Amino acid sequence: MFSVHKKIALITGAASGIGLAVARRLASAGASIIAVDLNGSEALAATGADFRSADVSCEETMAALFAQIKQDYGQLDILINNAGIAVDEPELSQLSLSLFERVMRVNVEGVLLGLRYGAPLMAEGGRIINTASLAAFVTVPAYSAYAVSKAAVVKLSQQAAIELGPRGITVNAVCPGTTRTPMEPGDSGEAKLCQRATALGRIGEVADLAGVYHFLASPEAAYISGQAICVDGGWLHGAPAALLDLIEE
Numbered sequence: 001m002f003s004v005h006k007k008i009a010l011i012t013g014a015a016s017g018i019g020l021a022v023a024r025r026l027a028s029a030g031a032s033i034i035a036v037d038l039n040g041s042e043a044l045a046a047t048g049a050d051f052r053s054a055d056v057s058c059e060e061t062m063a064a065l066f067a068q069i070k071q072d073y074g075q076l077d078i079l080i081n082n083a084g085i086a087v088d089e090p091e092l093s094q095l096s097l098s099l100f101e102r103v104m105r106v107n108v109e110g111v112l113l114g115l116r117y118g119a120p121l122m123a124e125g126g127r128i129i130n131t132a133s134l135a136a137f138v139t140v141p142a143y144s145a146y147a148v149s150k151a152a153v154v155k156l157s158q159q160a161a162i163e164l165g166p167r168g169i170t171v172n173a174v175c176p177g178t179t180r181t182p183m184e185p186g187d188s189g190e191a192k193l194c195q196r197a198t199a200l201g202r203i204g205e206v207a208d209l210a211g212v213y214h215f216l217a218s219p220e221a222a223y224i225s226g227q228a229i230c231v232d233g234g235w236l237h238g239a240p241a242a243l244l245d246l247i248e249e
Helices: 017-028 059-073 097-121 144-167 189-197 206-216 241-247
Strands: 008-012 032-037 050-053 076-081 122-131 170-176 228-231
Touching: 008 017, 008 097, 017 032, 017 076, 017 206, 032 059, 050 059, 059 097, 076 097, 097 122, 097 144, 122 144, 122 206, 144 170, 144 228, 170 206, 189 241, 206 228
Parallel strands: 008 032, 008 076, 032 050, 076 122, 122 170, 170 228
Antiparallel strands: none
16 A cells, blocks of 8 residues: 555655655665755765755756756656745744745746746646645644745645646645654754643654655555645644633633
8 A cells, every 4th residue: 555666756855854864765665765955964865865956936046956857867757845944034014025025936936947947847637745834724823934835835736636646646735733853852842732732731842744745655545635735733623722721720
């Protein structure tokens, strides 16, 4: 079940965090991994991935990357647009256009360029998975640029699902909740909130996410497309007792 054996998978943002966990998972299942990031890592090298350095927000770089991939591999079976950034943001009234645009360039344009240049290389019946975020659906102060960028990723995924469906290509977005990565340490304020706000009462781990990407990349997910799948420990759909207890504290 969930076979990706001998499939060719390209993953952006693969040197650490969620991207690295997915690269490890798919490599262990027999896929050939093309790993894209600004810089590599020892952990990534240990997976045996074919590392390619690229800035996902630069169209010229992405066009050249996928042209080289076509020459080297011919086609892709799996494309995971995972690269993204989060920055310290002020509240909306103080948010600068330059900071907003910086986040959009990586988080939205990076996915758009992956779709623009990656989709033509996809095999019939291929799988595209874009990393969005629970922030696309849950609003908190001082999160505007990131939240808007991830909501855009959800919509891009839906749009691509409609347009690529005739080729049997599925496109879905995975929306992680707070997850322990180099970008989100486990002792942050958000991580502490997560312990109260999620039904499961803990921060997410990359291992909680890797299996979801694996499933969506597999033949068993052939009839799932255009979906935004929240992997959030139950944060989205209610206020657990631990959060309500704060009212009395």
